[in-house]
Amino acid sequence: MTHLHILYQHDYDKKPYGCSVIRLLQPLGYHKRASPYQVSKGTSAPKSGTDIAIIERLWRPGTHPKSAQALITQLREQGARIIYTLDDDLLALDLPPMSKNAIRLFAREADGVVVSTEPLAERMRALNPNTAVLHNQIDDKLFGPSREPKAASDTVVMGYMGTPTHLHDLLDILGPLRRVLKRHAGRLRLELVGVSDQRDVLNLFDGLPVTMLPPDGHVAYSDFIRWMKQNLHWDFAIAPLRDTRFNQCKSDLKYLDYGALSIPGIFSAVPPYRDTIQPGVNGLLAGSDTEWEACLDKMSNDASLRQRVALAARDHVYAERTLKTHAMDWHACIERIISEAIPGAKAT
Numbered sequence: 001m002t003h004l005h006i007l008y009q010h011d012y013d014k015k016p017y018g019c020s021v022i023r024l025l026q027p028l029g030y031h032k033r034a035s036p037y038q039v040s041k042g043t044s045a046p047k048s049g050t051d052i053a054i055i056e057r058l059w060r061p062g063t064h065p066k067s068a069q070a071l072i073t074q075l076r077e078q079g080a081r082i083i084y085t086l087d088d089d090l091l092a093l094d095l096p097p098m099s100k101n102a103i104r105l106f107a108r109e110a111d112g113v114v115v116s117t118e119p120l121a122e123r124m125r126a127l128n129p130n131t132a133v134l135h136n137q138i139d140d141k142l143f144g145p146s147r148e149p150k151a152a153s154d155t156v157v158m159g160y161m162g163t164p165t166h167l168h169d170l171l172d173i174l175g176p177l178r179r180v181l182k183r184h185a186g187r188l189r190l191e192l193v194g195v196s197d198q199r200d201v202l203n204l205f206d207g208l209p210v211t212m213l214p215p216d217g218h219v220a221y222s223d224f225i226r227w228m229k230q231n232l233h234w235d236f237a238i239a240p241l242r243d244t245r246f247n248q249c250k251s252d253l254k255y256l257d258y259g260a261l262s263i264p265g266i267f268s269a270v271p272p273y274r275d276t277i278q279p280g281v282n283g284l285l286a287g288s289d290t291e292w293e294a295c296l297d298k299m300s301n302d303a304s305l306r307q308r309v310a311l312a313a314r315d316h317v318y319a320e321r322t323l324k325t326h327a328m329d330w331h332a333c334i335e336r337i338i339s340e341a342i343p344g345a346k347a348t
Contacts, residue, residue, distance in 0.1 A: 002051045004028070004037040004334075005080075007044070007071070009057040014043045019087050020056055021221040022253070023116065026139045030327035037331070045071060050080040052334065054114075055106055057086055064098040068105045081338050084110035084128075087136070089120055089249035112337030119271055120249035130340055132333050136251045138260050140322040142225050149262040149310035150235055152303035154187060158296075159234035159263070161193035162254070169240045169247075169268075170195055174204060176293040180300065181208040188300050191234065234263050236299040236306055240292075241268040252276045255283065256321055259313035264306045266295045280305075282312040 006028065008020035016025060028039050040046070043060060045053060053075045059068070075082055084106045091100055104127055107113050112130035115121050124131045150157075160170060170192075181188060189209035192201070202210055215227050239254040241247050250272045258265040259282070267273040269287040277283040284299065286292040299306060319325075 001038045002036060003046075003049050004039050004052040004054065005046055005050045006039065006041040007053060007055045007059055008041060010043050010060055012061055015220070016041075017057075018221040018224075022136060022139075023085065023087050024054060024056060026142070027134075027137070027323055027327045027330045030139070030141070030323045034328070035331065037334075045074050046078075048078055050075060050078045052083065052338070053080045054083045054085055055110070056084075057088075057090065058099060058102060059106075063102045065101045065105050068102040069109075072105070072109045081341070082110045083112055083114060083334065083337055085114040086120065086124065087116040087251065089123060089246050091123070092244075092246040092249070111341035114333060114337070116251045117249055117272070123249065130337060132337060134329055134333055135321075135326075136253050136256065137321050137323050137326045138256045138317060140318065140324045142222055143260045144229070146260075146314050146318050147229075147262050149264070149307055149314070150233055152235075152306075156184070156188045156235045156300050157191060157233065158188060158300070159191045159193065159232060159237045160195065160239075161228075161232075161237075161257075162195045164194070164196055166241075167196050167201070169242050171204070172242055173238075173240045173289065173292050176289050176296055178205060178208060180293060180296040181205070181210070183297070184300050185209075191232075193232070228257070228261060232261060232263065235303075236309075237263045237265045238296075239265055239267045239273070241270050241272065243268070243270045247272065255313070256317055259317035259321075262310045262314045264299065264309035264313060266292070266299060281309070282316050283309060 006024050008016040008024060010016055025041060072082065090103055107124060107127040110128060112132065113124050113128045114132050114134055115124055116136050118133055121131045121133045177190065181190060191211055191213045193213045194215060213231065215224060237258045248271045252272050255265060255267060255273060255276055264283065266284045266286055267277055269285040273285065277285050279285050284295045286295045
């Protein structure tokens with residue numbers, strides 16, 4: 001059996017990032033019995049016997065071109081085919097030059113590249129023309145059976161979750177949020193998960209009904225999903241995202257999370273969401289502050305709209321965006337990349 005080894009992105013604790021779990025470990029471990037591969041994973045390459053290696057993002061802390069080249073050489077000496085995978089346009093970030101050069105080296109030296117969105121693929125094809133797109137999906141086994149949307153009540157709970165890197169996205173719509181929370185005083189409140197643990201964020205809302213909902217140490221992705229299912233009881237959620245070069249290449253993952261939890265959402269009208277959201281059907285799209293304020297009012301006031309959108313998003317996610325439907329796409333993509341790779345060729 002073909003031995004496939006995953007070199008996932010990790011920090012000094014050597015635990016895989018959430019993106020590693022979503023993009024690699026869950027999809028490639030979903031159909032174990034039907035898989036044509038013997039899959040292993042780790043923070044370093046096996047000493048021998050690797051047929052295919054998948055290298056993710058920057059692989060490990062402090063990766064630079066020399067360590068990246070050493071890894072490539074070690075794998076090539078085993079006769080391994082190499083696939084590089086990326087889910088963000090890291091070259092658009094303010095990373096150290098050595099990190100960016102390591103990314104370029106991985107992409108150029110790989111037999112092919114797998115990314116999460118078409119805009120990201122367009123950029124990576126400048127480094128390796130053998131680049132394929134595999135969209136993010138949810139693990140239906142982890143999320144479990146679909147659930148009903150939250151029933152209407154006197155108090156409407158709006159929610160937002162995101163890593164601290166998304167704090168500026170949230171602050172971009174601070175004005176509309178403050179105005180709507182004030183206008184609906186007594187019947188609308190906002191819960192924030194993960195975006196920041198700083199009290200300064202709450203101070204920006206000037207005493208309005210905004211609370212932090214800490215995940216209580218549920219950092220590992222699978223634990224966090226279970227925590228979300230138990231603790232997120234939102235009437236609707238928001239997903240603001242600034243229109244930057246970096247964000248243009250991001251995926252619609254937040255829509256998948258909200259939809260899988262039967263939570264209707266308002267999303268920024270930027271590339272990650274424009275192709276997924278049908279306004280008024282499976283979500284709302286907002287661009288300007290005026291549009292955000294109108295959408296926030298609409299979701300706050302219209303319980304029947306929230307119900308319809310929640311059901312449409314949930315049904316769409318479970319029907320078309322799960323690993324049950326798409327896990328085998330990884331197998332087909334790997335074979336296609338290897339078959340289309342040009343031995344010894346380097347992208348210019």
